[in-house]
Every structure is written in C-alpha cells, then in structure tokens.
Amino acid sequence: MIRDQSVAGNPSPGGRVPSWDLTLNFVPIAYPQEIPAVIQMQAGKQEFWRIANASADSLLDLQLRFDGVPQPLQIVALDAVPVDSQDRANEGKSVTTGHLLIPTAGRVEVIVPAPSADVKKAELVTRNVTTGPDGDNDPHRVLATIENVSDVARLETDDDEIQPDAPAPNSQPRFAGLATAHVDTKRSLYFSENNPKSHFFITVDGAKPILFKPGNAPAIVTTQGSVEDWTIQNRTLENHEFHIHQIHFLVLSQDNFETNGSPSDKAVLGQFMDTIQVPYWDGNPKHPYPSVTLRMDFRGPDVGNFVYHCHIAEHEDDGMMAIITVLPR
Numbered sequence: 052m053i054r055d056q057s058v059a060g061n062p063s064p065g066g067r068v069p070s071w072d073l074t075l076n077f078v079p080i081a082y083p084q085e086i087p088a089v090i091q092m093q094a095g096k097q098e099f100w101r102i103a104n105a106s107a108d109s110l111l112d113l114q115l116r117f118d119g120v121p122q123p124l125q126i127v128a129l130d131a132v133p134v135d136s137q138d139r140a141n142e143g144k145s146v147t148t149g150h151l152l153i154p155t156a157g158r159v160e161v162i163v164p165a166p167s168a169d170v171k172k173a174e175l176v177t178r179n180v181t182t183g184p185d186g187d188n189d190p191h192r193v194l195a196t197i198e199n200v201s202d203v204a205r206l207e208t209d210d211d212e213i214q215p216d217a218p219a220p221n222s223q224p225r226f227a228g229l230a231t232a233h234v235d236t237k238r239s240l241y242f243s244e245n246n247p248k249s250h251f252f253i254t255v256d257g258a259k260p261i262l263f264k265p266g267n268a269p270a271i272v273t274t275q276g277s278v279e280d281w282t283i284q285n286r287t288l289e290n291h292e293f294h295i296h297q298i299h300f301l302v303l304s305q306d307n308f309e310t311n312g313s314p315s316d317k318a319v320l321g322q323f324m325d326t327i328q329v330p331y332w333d334g335n336p337k338h339p340y341p342s343v344t345l346r347m348d349f350r351g352p353d354v355g356n357f358v359y360h361c362h363i364a365e366h367e368d369d370g371m372m373a374i375i376t377v378l379p380r
C-alpha cells in the first residue's frame with residue numbers, strides 16, 4: 052500500500068526533492084534519507100503482490116531491479132479486473148512488462164520473482180515520472196529493498212486450498228463483447244486549468260467549464276444499457292488521472308503521448324480499468340493534445356448520479372470533477 056505525505060521541512064521544489072514523500076505499508080520513505088522499506092522473499096520463489104497507489108497526489112512507475120536489471124512484472128489484474136480474460140475467451144493470460152505506471156488510485160496485481168542468492172542488490176523502485184511543466188516532482192525513489200531469506204516468517208497459503216469461485220448460473224461475464232459492441236454515443240471531454248492555476252476543470256467539449264459542486268446539474272446524461280466512446284484530452288501542462296465511479300472502461304487508444312514527450316503504456320491497451328493517466332501537453336501549439344479514448348460500459352446494474360474526475364486529490368478538490376446521470380433502462 053503506497054501512500055504519500057508532506058515532505059518534512061518544506062524544502063523548495065525542484066531538483067530531486069519530491070513534492071511528496073511516499074510510504075510503503077506505513078514505512079515512511081522520507082526525504083532526504085529516503086530509507087526504503089524491507090521486503091523479505093525466499094530465493095527461487097515467486098510471489099503474488101497486490102499493489103495500490105493510495106497516495107493523494109503521487110504518480111508511480113514501479114520497477115523491480117536485481118543488480119540494476121529490470122525484472123519481469125507479470126500483470127494479473129489492473130484495477131481489480133483480470134487482464135486478458137474478461138470475456139472468458141482465454142484463461143488467465145498475464146501481461147508481462149518491465150515497469151508499470153500506476154496513477155493515483157490505480158491498483159495492480161502482479162506475480163514477481165524473488166532474487167536468486169547471487170543477487171547483491173534487489174530493489175522495488177518508482178522511476179521518475181515526468182509530470183509536465185506545471186506538475187509535481189515525482190522523482191526516482193527506492194521503495195523497498197528485498198532481502199533474501201531462507202525461511203519467510205509469514206502466513207503461508209497452501210495452494211491446494213485456493214479454489215476459484217464458480218460463476219453464478221447463467222451469469223453474463225462482465226464486459227462481455229464490449230470490444231465489438233454497438234457504440235451508441237461518442238463524446239469528447241477535456242482537462243483544463245485557469246491561469247494562474249488554482250481552478251481545475253473537466254468539461255464536455257463545447258460546454259462552459261465549471262468548478263465541481265455537489266449540487267451541479269449532470270454534465271452527461273445517458274441510459275443504462277448504452278455503450279459510449281469517450282475521448283479525453285489533456286489541455287494543460289501537467290498530468291491528470293481520469294477516474295470514473297461505478298463502471299470500468301476498455302482502453303481503446305492513447306494518442307499524441309510521444310509527441311508531447313510522454314510514453315504511451317502498452318501494458319494497459321485493450322484492458323479494463325477505472326483509472327488512467329492522460330499525460331501533459333507540452334504547450335507547443337503545433338502539438339495536438341494528448342488524449343485517451345475509452346469505451347464506457349453502462350450495461351451493468353448501476354444507475355443514478357455518480358462522478359468522474361481527476362484522481363490527483365489537489366485537482367479534484369479544486370474543481371476537476373463532474374456528475375454523470377445514468378437513467379434506468
């Protein structure tokens with residue numbers, strides 16, 4: 052569980068001073084010493100890790116390094132949904148990556164190898180995340196060092212006891228056929244800020260940007276059963292993390308990321324998530340805004356009013372949130 056907290060002594064921003072200190076399972080990794088947590092593992096074993104970025108504002112780019120060499124992270128699930136098995140078309144195929152960006156509120160489940168006995172330095176790190184000219188400083192940090200132990204003192208689980216839940220009779224798998232479903236509506240939304248940046252907005256293109264208030268009228272009204280494609284642009288000079296309550300979306304594309312200096316994240320393409328980063332625009336008027344296109348699935352049981360927002364707490368608290376109404380079928 053990775054969280055964040057104020058940096059002690061209020062150092063001036065920039066350089067390698069982070070905007071926020073991180074904690075790993077409540078072990079503070081505090082600037083300037085930044086003493087990492089310790090994870091004990093048994094050589095030759097693999098472990099299942101469930102990781103949450105429960106920080107308010109910090110973005111993570113996790114990597115496991117043995118003597119400096121990135122190790123494979125076998126992603127089993129993103130945002131609590133198993134990868135590549137949502138339609139039950141195939142069985143539990145993991146997605147392997149060398150590192151993974153986890154937005155604020157993002158969750159990932161991974162299988163990781165333990166270091167062998169001859170590894171001298173094994174570390175779980177968050178790599179530097181470039182958040183844009185107006186963004187926070189999320190520098191490289193070692194979150195944990197991994198200690199090789201012969202006997203891990205912990206609750207061991209007997210694999211034989213793990214039984215998958217049987218599907219309910221006649222149940223439709225969540226997200227079934229979403230990739231090929233009829234799309235009822237396409238919408239464009241965008242993140243923006245006023246200048247100097249103290250107000251933050253998420254707006255349906257063409258509408259007037261307004262700060263979030265709980266009593267606002269819904270910005271979007273749709274009907275249960277519908278499938279919609281939303282393109283969400285970032286028109287600001289810092290990263291934002293799009294999140295919607297109640298539903299997941301299928302990640303269709305990530306556009307103009309590289310043009311503006313951010314990598315797109317191939318591990319999440321085609322997966323079902325509820326939180327995704329839209330990286331910063333570099334301010335060059337010749338560069339199109341970075342955007343993601345997401346297939347929104349309103350075919351489930353959830354109706355009524357709920358919200359979508361940037362999950363960087365400072366941004367949502369300063370207005371970057373809006374209401375959607377899903378009318379009953």
Ligand SMILES: [Cu+2]
Pocket residue numbers: 290291292361362363366367371
């Ligand atoms: Cu934001």
